[in-house]
Amino acid sequence: MxxxxxxxxxxxxxxxxxxxxxxxxxxxxxxxxxxxxxxxxxxxxxxxxxxxxxxxxxxxxxxxxxxxxxxxxxxxxxxxxxxxxxxxxxxxxxxxxxxxxxxTSEHHHIFNQDTGELCDIPDETISVLVLPDAPEGTKIDRVEIIVRVKSLR
Amino acid sequence: MxxxxxxxxxxxxxxxxxxxxxxxxxxxxxxxxxxxxxxxxxxxxxxxxxxxxxxxxxxxxxxxxxxxxxxxxxxxxxxxxxxxxxxxxxxxxxxxxxxxxxxTSEHHHIFNQDTGELCDIPDETISVLVLPDAPEGTKIDRVEIIVRVKSLR
DNA sequence: TGTTTAGTTTAGAACGATTCTAATTTATTG
DNA sequence: CAATAAATTAGAATCGTTCTAAACTAAACA
Missing domain, CATH: 1.10.10.10 (Winged helix-like DNA-binding domain superfamily/Winged helix DNA-binding domain)
Known part of the structure; x- marks a missing residue:
């Protein structure tokens, strides 16, 4: 050894x-x-x-x-x-x-703009339909969704 | 006047x-x-x-x-x-x-990570189907989708 | 093993984007 | 037209981050 x-x-x-x-x-x-x-x-x-x-x-x-x-x-x-x-x-x-x-798995985020708190979105609770093609000469790397929230009051 | x-x-x-x-x-x-x-x-x-x-x-x-x-x-x-x-x-x-x-209208973005180019996604070509609940004590301000692309080659 | 070599860490300098400061200028009010 | 309130500015300051070059540590090798 x-x-x-x-x-x-x-x-x-x-x-x-x-x-x-x-x-x-x-x-x-x-x-x-x-x-x-x-x-x-x-x-x-x-x-x-x-x-x-x-x-x-x-x-x-x-x-x-x-x-x-x-x-x-x-x-x-x-x-x-x-x-x-x-x-x-x-x-x-x-x-x-x-x-x-x-x-590091595919998932998205909720971001509290007042507190700076960031948390994951369970994958089942969000879904998007993405149709746009990547522009000429490019390919899609990933799709990112950020749900921006504010603290109440 | x-x-x-x-x-x-x-x-x-x-x-x-x-x-x-x-x-x-x-x-x-x-x-x-x-x-x-x-x-x-x-x-x-x-x-x-x-x-x-x-x-x-x-x-x-x-x-x-x-x-x-x-x-x-x-x-x-x-x-x-x-x-x-x-x-x-x-x-x-x-x-x-x-x-x-x-x-300033509701829409999302394509961002080319290689060139820094940013462009709008026509609203018809993308849609959010399911959204998570906002955490306790917060409300959703907006949902942002960024399609990240890379230049080919 | 001990030495060599290659990769890693570090303090501090440098950097780029942004915000602040306090003095000057400009727009509006009376 | 003066008084006052707001806007602009140059430059300093700040913030997060990256760079630099010297000291250190891990891995390879004799």
Missing amino acids: TLYIQAIAIIYKIMNDGRPYSYVLERLKTARLRPTRQRLALAKLLLETDDRHVTAEQLHCEASSAGIKVSLATVYNTLHQFTKADLLREVVVESGRAYFDTN | TLYIQAIAIIYKIMNDGRPYSYVLERLKTARLRPTRQRLALAKLLLETDDRHVTAEQLHCEASSAGIKVSLATVYNTLHQFTKADLLREVVVESGRAYFDTN
């Missing part, structure tokens, strides 16, 4: 408490991203629970509170690398601030 | 070449915005043609090229005031850059 595998196994154990977590390692591997302390810690924060929507700033704060030493630059790097590796996806709801969603 | 009305009439004539333009003045009036040189010139640029999508920077350049003396700050102010006055609406398609749409 190489040192590498040993180390990974240890980190894996520490992070996991036995839950299935290896897919993060796999994704990182496929994306040729080394499983560093920072990446694994952020992955843990992000992917422990199913459905999260964070900004870089938020995640950085959260990491700090959790005692994880990681720079804001690394948080940005990691969010983008994870997005490329399909561990996250970006959601655009506000100009001037990027949100990242831990749910 | 007061001086105000005279002045407006003259400006109106200059800007209009006879086309119906008074609704801009009306909207400005209702919004308690004075019909200044800058506002009227920007309104002309924006609302002469039906369907435009601009960023502040773009509009500022365009104004400069057209010989209109207006600061970037005023362009920003004007875009936001016009949006409040329902002469424009904001479209969020990229985090980090705000687009403004001269078409």
Whole structure:
């Protein structure tokens, strides 16, 4: 057993408490991203629970509170690398601030314009009929629906 | 006839070449915005043609090229005031850059992620069939659909 | 293993879009 | 025509984000 595998196994154990977590390692591997302390810690924060929507700033704060030493630059790097590796996806709801969603499956969002709260729409509760053709020389990448709500009163 | 009305009439004539333009003045009036040189010139640029999508920077350049003396700050102010006055609406398609749409009626967008090009979807070719309930304590403000496309090759 | 090499992290500088500030100018009111 | 209220402006400030180049760490290899 190489040192590498040993180390990974240890980190894996520490992070996991036995839950299935290896897919993060796999994704990182496929994306040729080394499983560093920072990446694994952020992955843990992000992917422990199913459905999260964070900004870089938020995640950085959260990491700090959790005692994880990681720079804001690394948080940005990691969010983008994870997005490329399909561990996250970006959601655009506000100009001037990027949100990242831990749910990478096809789904849509409700965005509270007063509070900045962002949440997923269960796939069964929304449906659209999209007929327009993609303009000449383009192909549809994805269709995004944002239901914008306001707080009452 | 007061001086105000005279002045407006003259400006109106200059800007209009006879086309119906008074609704801009009306909207400005209702919004308690004075019909200044800058506002009227920007309104002309924006609302002469039906369907435009601009960023502040773009509009500022365009104004400069057209010989209109207006600061970037005023362009920003004007875009936001016009949006409040329902002469424009904001479209969020990229985090980090705000687009403004001269078409304020209910409709959706196609966004080319490679070129940054944004265009309207004719309302007949898309429709929302099922909508989720707004979360407790909120009400739906609007539903936005963005069809993201990529350039081929 | 120890060394080399290649990838990663970091603090801080730089950046682009936007907002703010306070002084000046312009439009409206009386 | 003066008084006052609103709008414009240049430039500073701010915000989120990206870049840079040096220090560090992981993986490959001798």
